Amino acid sequence: MAPLPDLLDRVERLLVRHEELARTNALLNDQITAITQERDSLRSRLAAARNRVDQLLARLPVETPGDPA
Template identity: 70%
Template structure:
């Protein structure tokens, strides 16, 4: 009877290790998801700032006098 009991104990230990690993991976995944969300928000903010800066540059360029052809 000790051989099957030993196998059950080994199996139970493996299952316990798998559960612990699963919990670790779930926590890691949650942290990575938070980082992705934060970086996505930052990227969107930077894109918005870039668009506004381009609009300001375009407005400044329109105010410049036209260039005269240099002959």
Template identity: 70%
Template sequence: MPSLNDLIDRVERLLLRHEELKRTNALLQEQVQALSQERDSQRSRLNAARARIDALLERLPVESESGKNSP
């Protein structure tokens, strides 16, 4: 059976590990938030680029089928 000092040591190690895991979790949450913001920004830029491309495509002249074969 473990002695009282062994139990105290183990509890102290567990408390230290718990604090380390809390700090790690906080850092990971910050990274997730930063990456989510970056993803949202990239998604917004992509949508803006798509809108610009769609606008440019609408400005292109439409060729008729018969016009394609004519010299």
């Protein structure tokens, strides 16, 4: 069995690593939140642009066969 000071050293290193991973995880979660908000905003803008294009297309005159172009 490992001596007590060695075990204490390992536990301390594990705690430091845990803290580092917890901070990294928090930063990644913040990035996910920001990217999700950006994605939702882009989806909304895309839907609005599609709606405007559809409205413009609806205003175009309908061509029938035989109509002069």
